[in-house]
Amino acid sequence: MKLAIVGFGQAGGKVLDEFIAFDERTRGSVVRGALAVNTAKADLQGLEHVPADRRVLIGQTRVKGHGVGGDNELGAEIAEEDVGEIQRAVDDVPTHEIDAFLVVAGLGGGTGSGGAPVLAKQLKRVYSEPVYGLGILPGSDEGGLYTLNAARSFQTFVREADNVMVFDNDGWRHGGESLKGGYDAINEELVRRLNVLFSAGEVDRGDAVAESVVDASEIINTLGNGGVSSIGYAVDHVDRGDSGLLSRFSKKKLPDADATNRITSLVRKATLGRLTLPCEVQGVERALIVVAGPPEYLDRKGIERGRTWLEEQTGSMEVRGGDFPMPDEDSVACAVLLSGVTDVPRVKQLQAVAVEAMENLDDLRERSDANLDALLDAGDEELPPLF
Ligand code: GDP
Secondary structure: OOEEEEEEHHHHHHHHHHHHHHHHHHOOOOEEEEEEEEOEHHHHHOOOOOOHHHEEEOOHHHHOOEOOOOOHHHHHHHHHHOHHHHHHHHHOOOHHHOOEEEEEEEOOOOHHHHHHHHHHHHHHHHOOOOEEEEEEEOOHHHOHHHHHHHHHHHHHHHHHOOEEEEEEHHHOOOOOOOHHHHHHHHHHHHHHHHHHHHHOOOOOOOOOOOOOEOOHHHHHHHHOOOOEEEEEEEEEEOOOOOHHHHHHHOOOOOOOOOHHHHHHHHHHHHHHOOOOOOOOOOOOOEEEEEEEEOHHHOOHHHHHHHHHHHHHHHOOOEEEEEEEEOOOOOEEEEEEEEEOOOOOHHHHHHHHHHHHHHHHHHHHHHHHHHHHHHHHOOOOOOOOOOO
C-alpha cells in the first residue's frame, strides 16, 4: 500500500523521517509522498531524511519560526490560516499513485496536536483517497497540559480522519536512555510495525509471490471509515542456513514442520503482547493479520489458524489475513491491526485527567485574576489609569 505521509509538528516530522529511512534501508516503497509541516524552523532543520523541498514552515507571520509553545489552539488557528500553503505542497504529491494519506502527529504538543485534525479535514474535503491519522499520546508523566492537549486533539482527530491509529508513548519509554535516544528507538519500533502492515499491499516486489495476498483494499476495508486502531507485533528469528540464497531463485518450499505453529504462535504473541494502544481485544470490530518473512516460512495454514483464533478472541467475523514475502530476511514478523477498538482504559483515563486539568486551569485563571486584582488594589483610593 502506497502512502503520502504528512508529519505535522516535531514528533510527526521525526516519525516521517524514520518512515523514509526505513524505506531506504529495506528498499521498500511505502512512502510515495512526504511532507513535514511545522511552525518551528529548528525542528524542520533537524530532520535528516525528508528532502529540504518537502518541509513547510507555517505561521511565520504569527510566530516567526519559533513554534507555538504547546498551545494547540494556536496550532489549529495557524494551520487553518495557512492551509492553502500546505495544500500547495500536497499538490506536488502524485496522488494517482497513492492509496491513502497518513497524517502523523504527537497529540500532546501544540503544532501537530492542533494542526493534524485541521489537515485531515482539508485532505478529506479535497481528495477521494482515505485519510488516516497516526496519533501519538503523551506519557502520563508529561503533565496536565499535554494530557489536556492530547484529549482535545484526539477527539477532533478521530472525528475528521477515516481512522486514527494510536501509539501510546506511556508504555514505550525505554528506561535509562536520553529522551532523544529513547524516542529514536520508539519511532523505529513504531515504523517497523506500520511497515509490515502497509508493505502487505505491495505484492509485486521482486520475484517473490505471496501465497495469500493482502492487497491495499483489504487494509482499507479493515481500517474502515471512522474509529480508532491499535497494532500488535511479534517477530521470530529463523535459521535459514544457506537456503536464503536458494529461495531467492526458487519458490520451492523447504521442509519446515514447525512453520504452521510458528505463525499461529506469532499471531497470539502479537495480539496479546504489547499493543501500540493497550485495549480489550474482545469486541474489536475488524482485524487484519500480516505475516512477513522468507517465502518458504509463510505457511498458509498457519495464517488460517491464526485468523480463526483471532476471530474467537475478538468475536468479530471480519478478520482478514495474508502474507508478504521478504526473501532477504532471516526472521518472520507478524503485525496485527485491531480496528474499531472501544474498550480502551488509557483513553478513558486521558479524558478524565484532561477534564480535571481543564478545571484546574479555570481555577488557576480565576485565582490568578483575583490575585492580580488584590496586588493592584490601592485600597480605598482609585488610581487613575495611565491611558
Ligand atoms: P509540536 O511540535 O508542537 O507538535 O509538539 P511535539 O511533536 O513535540 O509533541 C509533543 C508530544 O509528542 C510530547 O508529548 C511527546 O510525548 C511526543 N513526542 C515528541 N517527540 C517524539 C518522538 O520523536 N517520538 C514519539 N513517539 N513521541 C514524541
